[in-house]
Amino acid sequence: MADTKRIKQSIYFWIFRAMSMMVVFILVAILYFIVSRGIGVINWDFLTKSPEEGMVKGGIFPAIVGTLVLIAGSLIFAFPVGVFSAIYLNEYMKKGKVKSFLQLMTNNLAGVPSVVFGLFGMALFVNKLKFGDSIIAGSLTLGLLVLPVIIRTTEEALKAVDDNYRLASYAMGASKLYTIKKVILPIALPDIITGLILSIGRVSGETAPILFTVAAYFLPKLPHSIFDQVMALPYHLYVLATSGTNIEKARPVAFGTALVLVMIVLFTNIIANVVRAYYNKKYKK
Amino acid sequence: MAQIETKDLNFYYGQAQALRNINIAMEKNSVTAFIGPSGCGKSTLLRLFNRMNDLIDGSRIEGSVMIDGADIYARNVNVEDLRKKVGMVFQKPNPFPKSIFENVAYGLRVNGISSRSEIEGIVEASLQSAALWSEVKDKLNKSALQLSGGQQQRLCIARALAVAPSILLMDEPASALDPISTSKIEELIFELKKQYTIVIVTHSMQQAARVSDRTAFFYMGVMVEFDDTTTIFTNPKEERTLNYVTGRFG
Numbered sequence: 001m002a003d004t005k006r007i008k009q010s011i012y013f014w015i016f017r018a019m020s021m022m023v024v025f026i027l028v029a030i031l032y033f034i035v036s037r038g039i040g041v042i043n044w045d046f047l048t049k050s051p052e053e054g055m056v057k058g059g060i061f062p063a064i065v066g067t068l069v070l071i072a073g074s075l076i077f078a079f080p081v082g083v084f085s086a087i088y089l090n091e092y093m094k095k096g097k098v099k100s101f102l103q104l105m106t107n108n109l110a111g112v113p114s115v116v117f118g119l120f121g122m123a124l125f126v127n128k129l130k131f132g133d134s135i136i137a138g139s140l141t142l143g144l145l146v147l148p149v150i151i152r153t154t155e156e157a158l159k160a161v162d163d164n165y166r167l168a169s170y171a172m173g174a175s176k177l178y179t180i181k182k183v184i185l186p187i188a189l190p191d192i193i194t195g196l197i198l199s200i201g202r203v204s205g206e207t208a209p210i211l212f213t214v215a216a217y218f219l220p221k222l223p224h225s226i227f228d229q230v231m232a233l234p235y236h237l238y239v240l241a242t243s244g245t246n247i248e249k250a251r252p253v254a255f256g257t258a259l260v261l262v263m264i265v266l267f268t269n270i271i272a273n274v275v276r277a278y279y280n281k282k283y284k285k
Numbered sequence: 286m287a288q289i290e291t292k293d294l295n296f297y298y299g300q301a302q303a304l305r306n307i308n309i310a311m312e313k314n315s316v317t318a319f320i321g322p323s324g325c326g327k328s329t330l331l332r333l334f335n336r337m338n339d340l341i342d343g344s345r346i347e348g349s350v351m352i353d354g355a356d357i358y359a360r361n362v363n364v365e366d367l368r369k370k371v372g373m374v375f376q377k378p379n380p381f382p383k384s385i386f387e388n389v390a391y392g393l394r395v396n397g398i399s400s401r402s403e404i405e406g407i408v409e410a411s412l413q414s415a416a417l418w419s420e421v422k423d424k425l426n427k428s429a430l431q432l433s434g435g436q437q438q439r440l441c442i443a444r445a446l447a448v449a450p451s452i453l454l455m456d457e458p459a460s461a462l463d464p465i466s467t468s469k470i471e472e473l474i475f476e477l478k479k480q481y482t483i484v485i486v487t488h489s490m491q492q493a494a495r496v497s498d499r500t501a502f503f504y505m506g507v508m509v510e511f512d513d514t515t516t517i518f519t520n521p522k523e524e525r526t527l528n529y530v531t532g533r534f535g
Contacts, residue, residue, distance in 0.1 A: 162379070164377055164379035167337065167379070168375065168379045170337065172368065172392040172395055173365045173368040173395055173396070174391075187381075
């Protein structure tokens with residue numbers, strides 16, 4: 001009896017362990033797949049020059065710039081809106097139907113397929129507001145897409161702040177706003193940054209929302225204003241893989257592009273993690 | 286004149302009545318202990334003195350609470366000013382995850398004091414008053430969370446003292462602490478009553494007997510008896526009080 005129990009324990013232990021190891025294996029496999037095929041084309045020119053000869057030669061500089069601009073543009077819009085609405089939801093709203101409804105809608109917004117965001121962005125920003133295919137239209141569309149991610153992660157971060165801190169602050173005669181600014185947000189900051197990390201990953205990789213709102217098929221020059229179009233890495237990758245003049249020849253460039261995209265996401269994650277660790281450590285050690 | 290006084294005070298959480306017809310008066314620079322079994326309303330009453338119960342949805346108050354002769358539930362009362370005058374220390378030590386210095390300076394910054402030298406002076410004085418200065422003076426910039434539980438609680442007391450309240454409310458301030466830390470807090474209460482009016486909620490009968498001048502015994506939302514601490518513990522008028530302080534129930 002005791003033996004079967006122990007064996008059962010052990011079997012489940014190995015199942016759990018195997019599953020968690022599998023995650024690592026999948027990530028490593030994807031990275032290996034991309035790095036091994038893409039590393040060959042990566043050099044200084046690839047990172048700093050425009051595409052040439054039907055995109056099978058030259059670099060991907062405009063697409064890199066485009067993606068960075070879209071990350072920045074969408075977060076400039078989505079981060080304050082998301083954080084402010086999460087503050088309202090968690091700190092000001094009383095429990096009840098209205099709050100549940102808002103939370104339900106936020107979750108539903110997160111579930112809307114990204115291509116639908118693309119269509120909506122095209123209808124509203126490109127056509128109705130007459131921004132045309134532009135950085136601003138693409139940024140706003142991507143911003144809408146990550147808004148629920150930012151709201152939910154911020155809300156969770158605020159919820160995790162011990163109520164005793166709020167009480168202590170109120171008991172000192174601090175107002176609600178002062179308490180939020182000086183006590184709650186600093187404590188929640190590391191987790192809010194986690195939401196930002198997720199958003200950056202999401203924004204930099206999405207293709208559908210930018211397809212109808214900003215992305216240029218081929219645009220060797222850099223944008224001059226927020227009303228210009230840009231190339232972007234995920235869309236460039238899509239173009240190289242599906243509709244180039246010579247798909248076979250473009251294959252290495254496609255993998256190089258994928259590698260750069262992965263690196264940008266990885267790099268921003270690392271930076272955000274360092275910032276997060278800094279705030280976590282600041283006073284908690 | 287009493288510094289804190291309630292008149293025909295009733296308090297409700299939604300439909301449930303938590304306090305029934307409380308009439309109590311506490312003198313300046315005295316220590317009053319609230320005792321009674323869990324759920325008797327003693328903490329609820331304490332939190333009415335700095336209006337912390339305002340934060341609870343659906344709570345309702347009848348009657349009045351007077352502090353220094355003014356009704357603190359009157360319409361024109363600024364709750365934030367009230368809380369600067371009526372400090373509070375909580376059951377669980379709750380220093381902010383900031384430095385020791387910033388914890389004590391918090392209330393000063395809330396009040397808009399920005400002069401560095403003024404803040405430093407008050408921080409030191411408050412830590413002195415809370416009998417913590419000698420232990421932390423060399424590590425003011427370290428995180429408050431590195432301190433022991435007892436030190437954290439004294440830090441919370443220092444934090445409350447920094448804004449110069451005249452009343453200090455303590456909600457079971459030593460219940461999460463070890464005996465040595467507890468006795469330090471009790472010695473501190475003894476010192477503090479020279480300058481402050483203290484109201485302390487406690488589950489420990491010995492603590493009430495040791496630190497307080499007057500003791501109020503609560504049972505099911507009613508204040509059963511309120512008298513000198515010695516009387517409550519040696520010669521109470523009510524049988525329920527006698528049964529409680531002798532440990533027969535509660």
